[in-house]
Amino acid sequence: MSKSNDHLLQSLLIAAIEQLSTTSETAMLDAEVLLCHCLEKNRSFLRAWPEHQPNAPQIAQFQLLIEQRSQGTPVAYLTGQREFWSRNFKVSPDVLIPRPDTELLIELSLSLLPTDRPCKIIDLGTGSGIIAVTLAAERPLAQVFASDLSSAALEVARYNAQQLNAGNISFLQSNWFDNIEETGFDLVLSNPPYIADNDPHLKMGDVRFEPDGALMSPENGLRDIRLLAEQARAHLKDHGQLLVEHGYNQQTEVQAIFNELGYRQINTYTDLSGNPRVTSGTWKSL
CATH class of the missing domain: 3.40.50.150 (Vaccinia Virus protein VP39)
Known part of the structure; x- marks a missing residue:
């Protein structure tokens, strides 16, 4: 997969927050927690490295979790903790x-x-x-x-x-x-x-x-x-x-x-x- 601005952390988060905004009152928090779960990083990483490029499996996992969250599945069940x-x-x-x-x-x-x-x-x-x-x-x-x-x-x-x-x-x-x-x-x-x-x-x-x-x-x-x-x-x-x-x-x-x-x-x-x-x-x- 070639690098794309669409797959930088910042862009992934913006798209995820927009997707969750109609179904979750905590869309930004949900998106950040799920992205950190996929990256195995803490939330400070998102602030420090907004231009970081996740790999293809991480992007696919994140997009799947966002879809499940948009259907209502609790974040805790998606992350398992x-x-x-x-x-x-x-x-x-x-x-x-x-x-x-x-x-x-x-x-x-x-x-x-x-x-x-x-x-x-x-x-x-x-x-x-x-x-x-x-x-x-x-x-x-x-x-x-x-x-x-x-x-x-x-x-x-x-x-x-x-x-x-x-x-x-x-x-x-x-x-x-x-x-x-x-x-x-x-x-x-x-x-x-x-x-x-x-x-x-x-x-x-x-x-x-x-x-x-x-x-x-x-x-x-x-x-x-x-x-x-x-x-x-x-x-x-x-x-x-x-x-x-x-x-x-x-x-x-x-x-x-x-x-x-x-x-x-x-x-x-x-x-x-x-x-x-x-x-x-x-x-x-x-």
Whole structure:
């Protein structure tokens, strides 16, 4: 292939941004991330070398990814990775795409977990493992358990734990606590399915491509939250904590579920956008 101005980085980006502009609100960012993925470079390279000439396979791969993105496929699924808590995690269509909102769960968990002594944690519905792996890495003395009903999701989570040197995690296949025999947890936490099956957001954006089982829950999105809160009581130690991520408009219902099930010191915390996002409760057996 002869060199052409059409195949310089700058020209490739301009054409890609134009192609994505009608389907993506982040056309420039999407194009840059996908081009960097094809080049195996970081975004500063694009600024420093706008006249760089990619090779033919790189151009073909980039144009294919731009076409897939223009059809709606999430960037994270196209690149196979997403950053979370300053670490790169593998993702696939078998797991949810990590979102900044979930970092609130990490912040709250770290504030509850000791840094200088062992503790016991379980992350239910671990998906890609972002929560379990992050907590295992940040609290190396902790004994971390991670469960998911999906064997494909557990495969992704195991890979992430290995790549990020988080050796203090045990992985279990289970629907919530059905196959969990361990008890005495200091912390039980989860980002469970919490979207109602008739929610219009399910037909918008990246969510259209994510696994339904990790998104939707019956009973207005609350059945799984109720079930895991119900079951967690038999697995938490006295004064152990339950932390659950939920929808921005579910605060009142989740607090009511926790209260009904006997949790105390129930609090809800807001995410970076100011939306109620995580509710916590302390378990004290009678």
